[in-house]
Amino acid sequence: MKVSNAILGAAIGALLAGSAMADTIKVGIIGPFSGPFALQGKNFQAGVEAYMALNGKSVKGHDIEVIYRDLPAANPAQSRALAQELVVKEKVQYLGGVYFTPDAMAITPLLKQANTPLVIFNAATSAIMTQSPLVVRTSFTTAQTTSPLGKIATERGVKKVISAVSDYGPGVDAEAAFKKAFEAAGGQVVEAIRMPLNTTDFSPIMQRVRDSGAEAVFAFLPSGPTTLGFVKAYNETGLKQAGIKFFAPGDLTQESDLPALGDGAVGLLTTFHYAVSHDSPENKKFVEAATKAVGGADQLSFPSVGAYDGMHVIYKMIEATDGKQDAQKAVDAVKGLAWTSPRGPVSIDAETRHITENIYLREVVKGPDGKTTNKEIQTFPNQKDPGLATQ
Numbered sequence: 001m002k003v004s005n006a007i008l009g010a011a012i013g014a015l016l017a018g019s020a021m022a023d024t025i026k027v028g029i030i031g032p033f034s035g036p037f038a039l040q041g042k043n044f045q046a047g048v049e050a051y052m053a054l055n056g057k058s059v060k061g062h063d064i065e066v067i068y069r070d071l072p073a074a075n076p077a078q079s080r081a082l083a084q085e086l087v088v089k090e091k092v093q094y095l096g097g098v099y100f101t102p103d104a105m106a107i108t109p110l111l112k113q114a115n116t117p118l119v120i121f122n123a124a125t126s127a128i129m130t131q132s133p134l135v136v137r138t139s140f141t142t143a144q145t146t147s148p149l150g151k152i153a154t155e156r157g158v159k160k161v162i163s164a165v166s167d168y169g170p171g172v173d174a175e176a177a178f179k180k181a182f183e184a185a186g187g188q189v190v191e192a193i194r195m196p197l198n199t200t201d202f203s204p205i206m207q208r209v210r211d212s213g214a215e216a217v218f219a220f221l222p223s224g225p226t227t228l229g230f231v232k233a234y235n236e237t238g239l240k241q242a243g244i245k246f247f248a249p250g251d252l253t254q255e256s257d258l259p260a261l262g263d264g265a266v267g268l269l270t271t272f273h274y275a276v277s278h279d280s281p282e283n284k285k286f287v288e289a290a291t292k293a294v295g296g297a298d299q300l301s302f303p304s305v306g307a308y309d310g311m312h313v314i315y316k317m318i319e320a321t322d323g324k325q326d327a328q329k330a331v332d333a334v335k336g337l338a339w340t341s342p343r344g345p346v347s348i349d350a351e352t353r354h355i356t357e358n359i360y361l362r363e364v365v366k367g368p369d370g371k372t373t374n375k376e377i378q379t380f381p382n383q384k385d386p387g388l389a390t391q
Helices: 005-018 038-055 076-088 101-114 126-130 142-146 148-155 169-184 203-211 225-236 255-265 281-294 303-321 327-334
Strands: 024-031 062-070 094-097 118-120 135-137 160-166 188-195 216-220 245-249 269-272 338-341 344-348 355-366 372-383
Touching: 024 038, 024 076, 024 303, 038 062, 038 281, 038 303, 062 076, 062 303, 076 094, 076 101, 094 303, 101 118, 101 126, 101 135, 101 169, 101 327, 118 303, 126 135, 142 169, 142 245, 142 269, 142 355, 148 169, 148 216, 148 245, 148 269, 148 355, 160 169, 160 203, 169 188, 169 216, 188 203, 203 225, 216 225, 225 255, 255 355, 255 372, 269 372, 281 303, 303 327, 303 338
Parallel strands: 024 062, 024 094, 094 118, 118 135, 160 188, 160 216, 216 245, 245 269
Antiparallel strands: 269 355, 338 344, 344 355, 355 372
C-alpha cells in the first residue's frame, strides 16, 4: 500500500513526540531472504547475527531489535513500501541492508522526513550516496573494486578486451571504471556488451567474445545465479581453453559458487574488497561466528561482511545519539569513523559517507583438500570510490 508523504510525516511526528528515547532500538533490514538471491539475504542475516553474537545485543542500556523484510528481487516500488512500513508501523530508527541499487534509490527520498538513516550493506552504484545525506555505505562500489583491473590486465600482456556487463547501474559503473583504467594503461576495449538483468543464456555472449578478436573478457553481473551461469558458460564454450583471459570484480567468483564451478574456476583473477580466506585474527573470529549463523562455510559470501560492518556503524550511531532518534546526528557521528574490519582496515569517508578499504587481487586456487578458494595475491590499499570522485 502506498503511503503519502503527508501521512508518513504525521506518523513520524507522533512517534517522536511520544518517545524521545526508547528502551528498545529497532533496526529494519531489507534484503532478498527468498527467491533466486536468497543466499545473499541469508548472508545479510549471518553478518548481523555474527556482530550481535560478538558484541552484544544492547548499546548503552538500549536493547537492539532487528526486524527483517523480504525483497526477493529488484523492485523499487516494493522496496519503498517496505521501508515505509518499517518506519511507520514497526517504528524502526535505522534502516539497513538493500541488495540492489534501484531499491536503494527508491528508499532515499523517504529518509529526511522519516528522520532515519540508511546503512547500505550491498547496493553498489556510486550515485546512491548523492541522493541523500542520510545514507552511509559499508559495502563497496563496482567502480572501487573494478578500477585496479585495468592496470592488472595490461601487466599481463593484454591489449584488447571486450566487456560484458549487466545493463543496470552497477554494470554501467563497472564498464566505465574498467574502460577508463584500461585505456589509461594503454589498452583498448574493442566492444562493450550490455546484457539485460534477466539474461540466463550466455552462449550468444560467449560467441561475441570469441568473434571480437579480444584477448580477454571483462565481466560484471550481480552475484547469484547469473554470475554462476556466466562463468560456467565461459568454461563450457571453450573460451578459457582458447586462451581468452577472464577479468572481473569478485562477485563472479563468490565463495558460495566455487564448489559448483569446480576446477573450471581455477586461475580466474578477480579484484574485490573481501575474501572469506582473508588472513587476520578479526576475520577468523568473524568467519567462525558467521558460519554458525549462515549454516555452513560453503554458504558464506561477501554480503555478510557488509552487514557485519553495517551493524558496527549502526551501533556507533546509537551510542552517539543515546537512543534518541536524530538521523543527522547519527550520520555525523560516523563520518571519519575508522576500525579494523574482518576485511582489513576501513573508514567512512567524511565527505562521501562511503567506505574506504583495501581492494585485493585474488586468484582462484585449489588446495590440498581439493577445495577452491580466492587467494589474495596483491593489495591495493585505502581505496576510495573513484565513481564518486566524478559525480
